[in-house]
Amino acid sequence: MRERRCVEALNGALHELFERRSDVYLIGEDLLDPYGGAFKVGKGLSSRWPERVITTPISEASLFGVAAGMALRGYRPVLEIMFGDFLALGFDQVVNGISKYREMYNEQVSVPLVVRTPMGGRRGYGPTHSQSLEKFLMGVPNVTMVAASELHDLHGLMVDAVEDDEPVFFIENKVMYGRPNRRPDGGYLDGMRCVEGPGPYPSLTFSGNDFEESAATIVAYGGMVPHALEAAVELIVQQEIFCEVVALSRLLPLDLDPVLESVARSGSLVTAEEGSLTAGVGAEVVARVNELAWDDLRAPARRVAARDGIIPAAPGLEAQTLPGTAEVIEAVLARQAART
Amino acid sequence: MYLIRRFEETLLDMFSAGLLVGTTHTCIGQEANAVGVIAHLDPQRDVVVSNHRCHGHYIAFTDDAPGLLAEVMGRETGTCGGRGGSQHLCRGNFYTNGVQGSILPLAVGIALAERERGEGAVTAVFLGDGTLGQGTVYECLNMASLWSLPLLFVVENNRYAQSTPAELAVSGSIAARARAFGIEAAELDSADVLDVSELAGQAVERVRARGAPSFLVLHTHRFSPHSKGDDTRDPAEIERLRVHDPITIAGGRLDHGVRQGIEAECERQLQAAREAGEAAPAAGAVAVQ
């Protein structure tokens, strides 16, 4: 069977959810067919369920709150934010509303909404349409953040998110949409052994030598997952250095167990993200590993991230800003040199 | 109205006596709005979304002065177990939050949910004149109109936002702002609860019948400070406002004995609420074994 493209996997999950549950709504901009949303994840829904797809004015500052109001009253809205960058407009609703209601109202309510939004660059969209702003959500308590990658079970992740009773921020990735949603076959992908973590939003841990001793643990999510995997394969082929790659799908609450398990084997940690370096997701991963597994570490951790600056539009400049496979390889080799 | 008035006077007294911490915003002088509007809402079916100045709305809708007092006193028995305090309340179909303008999107979402449920619920959202400075207000007027939401906007124009007079913050006409979105709007300048009730009753009925939003501008006066002891207005100005006291206006219509009976009953309820609050365990206190 042909592998489904990522956009088809996400779209298929929404169709299944709409069919199965009458409390699921999709709200956001430009959702109606034949357009079906800017990245087409909502395609076909408005034709089949016109009353449950609500196309909205350009009002992000309010839309997060609209979704929260629906969720407080027993519905399961899926809010599509066209570009992750626009999260900034809704941040009051996220910080002072969505993340607070359940706890602030003394557990009398829940807010089972999903905010779906694409992050990431490499499409030349320039400074305000290319960012990876997950780091701003990392500091928000009481929410779940899921980062989808082209190697995860996207259908399953979306179903888990919509059926989650906590608010979920479901981070998609712009370059992923058109690519095949590749899945491990018989426990292997690209010649690497792949183990899936337990529970909803499972992590994927890859190893090139069946989890024998490894040189480093590379933790990645979203758009950096294929780069991390490519780096691991190249390190094996060209230098016979074996790394494990932990591809997280749940960033909040941070899914630390697979990271700790892998670090226990490798003694070395490299984080890889497309967001800018300072106070990023990697900083939190490193801090936690230092606290919980200092004795396992044989070298200081290293973070691979975007330069602290804008993401320029011109392809050459954009490539200088965003990290890729080469930067991950370089970080692993630097760890090798620093190992005690 | 008298219960709300005395409830909030009690709060201010307790703050002055150092018995309460945190902050509070009283609606002393504005009680007719809460009572006149909420009289037309059914707590089992309808929804109220309110703001920082919410005690009047809360008591009028839930009749739960003890829960609110315990909440402000930081007790386990408070409306939100002490987590919310004065301006972050939820009970049944009542919700408040403390960021100006934040509650409007929530109200739109709630009204949208209730429109979909189709049980005829009306959602009422209260906001102040100062909050008209927030962009979300206009995003929400737009969506409420586009989506024919059963949503009643109630602007309580007390002509001040904290210390800032409306002349420095609100341009043009408030009602015309709603009309520009195709939403019917009515204005009233009265502290008489019967006037408020008559206008609000018509508005609620139309929202319910037409399934379309409506917008009320209630011109009103706050006699008390914005929060506690932070009034920089000329005391003479506040004295002049007292001709608009809703308690005096409504009380003046009552037979002396009836009025005394109502007042005595309110005092009794308040006293009981205070005693219950004092007896209740403090939220977050370590239990003594």
Ligand SMILES: Cc1ncc(C[n+]2csc(CCOP(=O)(O)OP(=O)(O)O)c2C)c(N)n1
């Ligand atoms: C976004 C935001 N800015 C500032 C404040 C601080 N604040 C609390 S109440 C208030 C004045 C609100 O005025 P208005 O809307 O007229 O309501 P009123 O207090 O008169 O009832 C201000 C500035 C706040 N709570 N939220």
Ligand SMILES: [Mg+2]
């Ligand atoms: Mg005001």
